[in-house]
Amino acid sequence: MYKNLRVVPHMVFGRGSFNQLDDILRAYRTDEGSHVVYLIDAIHEHRPLIHRVPIHKNDLIILVNVDTEPKTSYVDELVQRVNEYSNRPPDAIIGLGGGSTLDLAKAVALMLTNPGSAADYQGWDLVKNPGITHIGIPTLAGTGAEISRTTVLTGPTRKLGINSDFTPFDQIIMDAELVEGVPTDQWFYTGMDCYIHNAEALAGSFINTFAQAYAEKSLDLCRDVYLGDDPEADDKLMVASYFGGMSIAYSQVGVAHALSYGLSFLLGTRHGVGNCIVFDQLDDYYGPYVEEFRRMMDKHNIQLPRGVTKDVDEAGMEKMIDVALGLEPLWQNALGPDWKSIMTREKVRALYERM
Ligand code: NAD
Ligand code: ZN
The missing domain is CATH 3.40.50.1970 (Rossmann fold)
Incomplete structure (x- = not known):
């Protein structure tokens, strides 16, 4: 269907x-x-x-x-x-x-x-x-x-x-x-939500020509904004956001969003920064995109929060894992129909512990 x-x-x-x-x-x-x-x-x-x-x-x-x-x-x-x-x-x-x-x-x-x-x-x-x-x-x-x-x-x-x-x-x-004039950190984190939407759409198994076209153009615009010195950066980011949204509307997000929702639920971590904290640990899933994301961080001197899960107790960790693994369509998109055997609770825990 x-x-x-x-x-x-x-x-x-x-x-x-x-x-x-x-x-x-x-x-x-x-x-x-x-x-x-x-x-x-x-x-x-x-x-x-x-x-x-x-x-x-x-x-x-x-x-x-x-x-x-x-x-x-x-x-x-x-x-x-x-x-x-x-x-x-x-x-x-x-x-x-x-x-x-x-x-x-x-x-x-x-x-x-x-x-x-x-x-x-x-x-x-x-x-x-x-x-x-x-x-x-x-x-x-x-x-x-x-x-x-x-x-x-x-x-x-x-x-x-x-x-x-x-x-x-x-x-x-x-x-x-x-x-105009949004503080740099906020501008970066909210814009990276868009970048990550595109990466997750393009790397996912639900991708199709329609979603791909939007995601690719949106990624190009993100690159102009975060790796270039574009006088039309604000306009481009606004269009990138819309295109990224259109892309995931006809595909799906993936690992970064699933794990970010867990962080947000338990710790109240905001969506944009949460996605960035997670994405920085996802070389195995989004390698080239993660590498490019780090270049964008460097260019804008962004220091990600570290050790955000260090005070999470056992019950909290279990709850975060539940929230993340509950997002079935995201995992299906990211890892395919056998996702449950690939993304075990232990793996999710290990990723959270690194953040
Ligand atoms: P936000 O709306 O949470 O705002 C972040 C901060 O920026 C706030 O303090 C806000 O007051 C401030 N702010 C807003 N406009 C500003 C401006 N012009 N200048 C300076 N500061 C400004 O941030 P966001 O990243 O845009 O949104 C995150 C939220 O969006 C999360 O709740 C997330 O779940 C949701 N989200 C929704 C969708 C969707 O499809 N509906 C997709 C992704 C994220
Ligand atoms: Zn998002």
């Missing part, structure tokens, strides 16, 4: 395109009394961008806290705030921020029209009703969250996305001006 992929139907790309937001929203606003809800990464609270947000009289702005990556409980709390604000549903939910904020916007939009807790929908195709219109505007580039059909959440028992045809944004705006 081939995947019947749903993609983002409307997108705008270009410097300054954020200025079109008011125009774009006009198509989604219903009447005088209606409102939209902005979920804005709190980092922008005192930055010039917030003054450019086109706010109409009934609109609600929520500054979202992304000090930790999105949890199902936080999604539930945000949904409650939106519901308490008005007895009519918003015309749209707009996420403005990095991958965490984009994922919160997707999840809130879905949970406004589906009963229960976000935790009930972690998995594949569990969402029954289309969400509220949702619009994504990245201020960090790399995760591909702007294009993907998932919103990655940590729930009570696992870190797993809400993957569904209703999850992708209805509209995205990709304006490279919004990612």
